[in-house]
Amino acid sequence: MREYHVSPVLTYQQPGLEEMKINPLKTNSNPRDIAVRILLFSTIWLILSGGDLSSWWIGIPAILFAVIVSIALIPPVSLVWFEVPAFIGFFLIRSLAGGTDVAWRALHPRMPIAPDLVVYPLHIPPGLPQVFMTNTVNLLPGTLIAELNPGFLKVHVLDKHQNAMIELQSVEQRVARLFGIPLQFDNKKP
């Protein structure tokens, strides 16, 4: 049995990684980040409860609990807020194109697909930005990420004659702008 100085509530077991422990009382988070989370969860509660005032006596404890858990689980996220609307617009337009593209290929009598697996070297830092990029790319036209590594992506493309690289690059740039981080082009190629 292991002895801990502060009893952890949950431990994270991953071979190869240093074991992570969660203790909601010992976390580092800035007040601005906490305020954003409280605001976000209050909005979700407002939406769920349909604006019923009597719901808040159970809502406030729930929101506080959710905030504590989220501080323990999610490190502070810093987004460039004025980039958010542009990103949403970009995402909506491109995912509509993605849906149309795949719908056209599925419904076309000859089913024009030419799948291939390509490797895309990443220029954004590991962690949330890369995961966010993966999720975005998965909803965009013709591209499906089959492996995320810190340095590169393996991407399954639906049509190898289309240049997926340009699409991926533009997503990466958007994500970098959203998170306010520079792209690193001196990365070693896989």
Add this chain to the structure above:
Amino acid sequence: MDVIVVLEWAFDAVLGLGLLWLAWRTLNSPDLFKAIVLFISFGLLMALAWVRLNAPDIALAEAAIGAGLTGALLLAALARLRTTTDNTMPAQLPAGSWFQRGLLIVLLSGSAAGLGYAVWILPSHTSGLSMAVTANLDVSGARNPVTAVLLNFRGYDTMLEMIVLLLAVLGIWSLGGLPPRPERPAVAVLDTFSRFLIPVFILAAAYLLWVGADAPGGAFQAGSVLGAAGVLLLLSGWRPGVRLMQWPLRLALTIGAITFIILGVLTLLYEQQLLAYPVAQAGRMIILLESLATVSIAVTLAILFLGESPDPEEKK
């Protein structure tokens, strides 16, 4: 207007036939994985059927337990089965003699006919006990008739259900539990997914708990949503700390049943009837019971999924 009636009929007909067909294929599929996927789909359609039968309470429970957690539990059970047995296919049962088969057919069709008859002789226009429930809704402490029945009029049913859940965990533990096994390492995408979703699960569970007082929802739905959050954490590689597996876990598992029993004894002493709450306090008591029951149900479901005994070294 006629168009709508026709469409509703068509919808119900397709739904009913689809359910029957899925039930048939689920039962007779030799591939266990296929059967599980068919069962998950059956749960999805079943929830729709409850919606069409105007029973959103049960649709919500089916969505949370039937289509959600049961699927995950069955998939995990199948994985355990694969590691403990050599072949993935279930052993073929011996076919049985003609006499045995004939007897089976007679018995099964007899009970089917009996059930059919029982449904047939039901009076077609009756409100059942719904009039009695509506008449007493004011004193129940809940505005949703289903909650009033579950927590007040037939509170002992729910009390016994809590104990059944507890017995399920005790059953697994008394068999020594399953050997602890590490999860497949969670990749960054899954890790992020579960981290971001857990707070949403918490808010949704709290919402279902609150809304249960006057609309479909309540402890079982809230508990299973919260339990699903626990399952997601387990699947992403989190394990409860060693100290947490001792008395805090046991307290969380039993708190729902304990509160029910204490309230039952108190009401027996002061009101001369099991779980007959005083009218003035009924609302508060129901909320107390439901909140603690939510915690117990959530922890029970997550622990059932984990399946490990809290002290494996004791067994050796």
Add this chain to the structure above:
Amino acid sequence: MIQALYFALALFLLLNLCAGLWRILRGPTTADRMLAAQLFGTTVVAMLLLLAQASGNPVLRDVALVFALLAAVTAVAFVQRAWPEEKESEHDLN
């Protein structure tokens, strides 16, 4: 009139879902079967939202919310636990 459209679309989605059943039966890989179940999840969410609007019963949106949350847990359980390690036949070439 719009009411009829809600029901017509719900019926259409239900038939769509029945067509998707073929993929569950056919496979060929376990992932294909699971995919079909995922499709069912999304379709049922859409149907519940339509029925919520058609019948004016906002409770059904809560059912859809619970489905949206829990369908993902089933899929994660599949990937993390139930997907066997052995080789499978990969494509259907037809």
Add this chain to the structure above:
Amino acid sequence: MTLTDYATACLLILGGIFFLAGTVGLLRFPDVYTRLHALTKADNVGLGFIMAGLVLQAESWLAAGKLLLIWLLVLFASASVSYLIARRALNKGIRIWM
């Protein structure tokens, strides 16, 4: 029918077409990866259109917000799950159809 109703009708029908395409893709496409394409893209756009159509009819801002919340949850879940399935399929050595 009002103008809003016509807009809703158009959006709903578009949504239905995308759902149809998703199912056709699931049935016609040759391997797991291509089927994942069909599912995640076409279906989420389909749900998005149906949601947009219903938002126009929603009784309040908060009801519309709940529809949006459900859609976002489905998007997040299907993007993550499709990655998990594709990654495991690749690691298991399921070759891509080409």
